[in-house]
Amino acid sequence: MHSIDLRVGKRLLWVGGAAYPLQNITRVYTFTMQPRRKEAAFRFFRRTAVTLAVALGLTITAELVRMADRGESSTTGLLTVIWLVAGAVVVSSAVSMFSVLGAPPQYVLAMETSGPSIAMVTSADARQLDRLVEPIVQAIENPEAEFQVKVEQLVVNPNNYYFGDNVNMYGGSGNVGVGHS
Incomplete structure (x- = not known):
């Protein structure tokens, strides 16, 4: 495990070295990724x-x-x-x-953007991630908001996990997608 900075400042959400404009964040939530x-x-x-x-x-x-x-x-x-x-x-x-x-389920804090990208932070402490949702949402609503927190991040291979809910579609062919709760 290693720690990364999760911070908000000057209308940007920083997850480690990646920056996401707060106005482009459409959803912030936590969920459990299950191994495939x-x-x-x-x-x-x-x-x-x-x-x-x-x-x-x-x-x-x-x-x-x-x-x-x-x-x-x-x-x-x-x-x-x-x-x-x-x-x-x-x-x-x-x-x-x-x-x-042998991979355990992983608790994740996810931030979706209006584009195709998604930022995810995993942690062994689910409560810490749950507590981060509200400050991020408040930062989206309040342009002057700033905060910084260190998050212990587990390294996860996303190919080995399900993301979100399974969605059953009836009709059509070749439908591919990812659903989230």
Whole structure:
């Protein structure tokens, strides 16, 4: 964990080294990001199945080539390399999966802007983040407001977490989006 400054001054919200104009902030809220455990497990099983299928296919092809040469060529070295690479891919996929399975839910303070950007701060102390919502909103309403606070920030890989609510859409095709509570 490391700490970052969260401060408001001169109509800007600073989150670490990033500045957001207060007039562009449309929403300030807290929520809990949940790890994508099910997707991580499915991704592991899919990668493992594809890897083993490719390794088995290459093994069969190598054996057929050896048999066509009437056993004159040796495929032992090639087969060793194929299965070592397959093993490395499976181990790497397992490490990736277990890093997500072991990840705890993270409490987040999020600030959305009128554009596509969003600022997020995570902390082990959910109450601290809850207490920050009101001063940020007051700073948006009051141009003279200024404050600064240090926030202990946890480093989070956003690809391993859900952001906001799941939204079910009926009708249409190819709809992609993120919903927030």
